[in-house]
Amino acid sequence: MNPIYLDHAATTPVHPEVLEAMLPFYTAFFGNPSSTHSFGRATRTALNRFRDSMALSLGCLPAQLIFTSGGTESNNMAIFGVLNANKQGKKHIITTQIEHHAVLHPCERLESLGYEVTYLSVEPTGLIQIADIEAAIRPETALISIMYVNNEVGTIQPIEQIGHLARSRQIPFHVDAVQALGKLPLNLGTLPVDLMSLSAHKINGPKGVGALYISKNTILMPHIFGGSQERKRRAGTENVAGIAGFAKAVEVNLPKLESSQLKAAEFRQIMVSTLEQQLGSESFIINGHKEQCIPHILNISFPGVTTETLLMNLDLDGVAAASGSACTSGSLEVSHVLKAMKLPENVTASAVRFSFGMGNSIEQIESAAQKLATIVKRLRTT
Numbered sequence: 001m002n003p004i005y006l007d008h009a010a011t012t013p014v015h016p017e018v019l020e021a022m023l024p025f026y027t028a029f030f031g032n033p034s035s036t037h038s039f040g041r042a043t044r045t046a047l048n049r050f051r052d053s054m055a056l057s058l059g060c061l062p063a064q065l066i067f068t069s070g071g072t073e074s075n076n077m078a079i080f081g082v083l084n085a086n087k088q089g090k091k092h093i094i095t096t097q098i099e100h101h102a103v104l105h106p107c108e109r110l111e112s113l114g115y116e117v118t119y120l121s122v123e124p125t126g127l128i129q130i131a132d133i134e135a136a137i138r139p140e141t142a143l144i145s146i147m148y149v150n151n152e153v154g155t156i157q158p159i160e161q162i163g164h165l166a167r168s169r170q171i172p173f174h175v176d177a178v179q180a181l182g183k184l185p186l187n188l189g190t191l192p193v194d195l196m197s198l199s200a201h202k203i204n205g206p207k208g209v210g211a212l213y214i215s216k217n218t219i220l221m222p223h224i225f226g227g228s229q230e231r232k233r234r235a236g237t238e239n240v241a242g243i244a245g246f247a248k249a250v251e252v253n254l255p256k257l258e259s260s261q262l263k264a265a266e267f268r269q270i271m272v273s274t275l276e277q278q279l280g281s282e283s284f285i286i287n288g289h290k291e292q293c294i295p296h297i298l299n300i301s302f303p304g305v306t307t308e309t310l311l312m313n314l315d316l317d318g319v320a321a322a323s324g325s326a327c328t329s330g331s332l333e334v335s336h337v338l339k340a341m342k343l344p345e346n347v348t349a350s351a352v353r354f355s356f357g358m359g360n361s362i363e364q365i366e367s368a369a370q371k372l373a374t375i376v377k378r379l380r381t382t
């Protein structure tokens, strides 16, 4: 039995072309890009090329991209960096209750340091309301940080509108776009966003590499000190092989955005219609917004069955799916995202996330959906 991987929102397999692009930086081109000799210069030239090609794909200037160790570091860098650079001593942040922990935990840390954080609530669809952001803005608001696509339910936030609001109030706007890259068109040349976090491993790139985009007028205090890399904004010898892989993943994935959306929509449709046929449309609930969502993430609840039992049975049957919840001391906590969406307990306690990507086929999705339906039927009768 070949296992079926439906957890692409957690991480993705590395694309063969990505691996190929990375290998030379573990062999022939091992020089330190900060070295002035020919070995270093060769790596530096390659690094510049990767930054240029990524910037071109994203519609920004190469100097506006800082390479990091991933989405988590980019989020931390954006949040601490903007607040530490605030000369007026503004100490208020606006974010949402459904952010990734890589935003929520830095915010909690800031609260312990005397900052105030407004965690906006969301609609049951996972959407935030622009009016709520507007109402939360204060004279001392130093940053708005809102994710583009939610990693658990796939809901897309109205980033452009929020950006215009933030610009009109001259408040820096950070967007965690880790789940949006490769799923939605991102044009940093036109999007009113000041900082954007990206990660390679969600788009068939390597783990442990990411980027933070910074707009021209945004001032950021570095939070890693040492060498002068990344224009003194992030010290440390660059992960050249990782960056080579990230650039290749962007190059391979971004032009295929539309076909990837269509394919994911087809997978989603197959999964849902199989469940409708097998279980009846009344017996499961799709979480998230019906239209404002990426098709790659499908979060479904099966009231009466627990997430943990479902995931375990799926795994035994060779289907890898996920819950958004963290596993603490052997049991699953209810997801903070579903809780913030104010869904009933039987919905939050039975939610499973399926996420589609490279390597998935129609046959796999049909098979996974059949297995899922059989498991749900069995669990409901025992």
Ligand SMILES: Cc1ncc(COP(=O)(O)O)c(C=O)c1O
Residues within 6 Å of the ligand: 009, 010, 069, 070, 071, 072, 073, 100, 102, 147, 149, 150, 151, 176, 178, 179, 199, 200, 201, 208, 209, 210
């Ligand atoms: C929305 C979101 N932000 C941030 C991260 C963290 O990214 P990384 O794993 O590259 O640190 C993730 C990863 O799951 C994510 O989904």
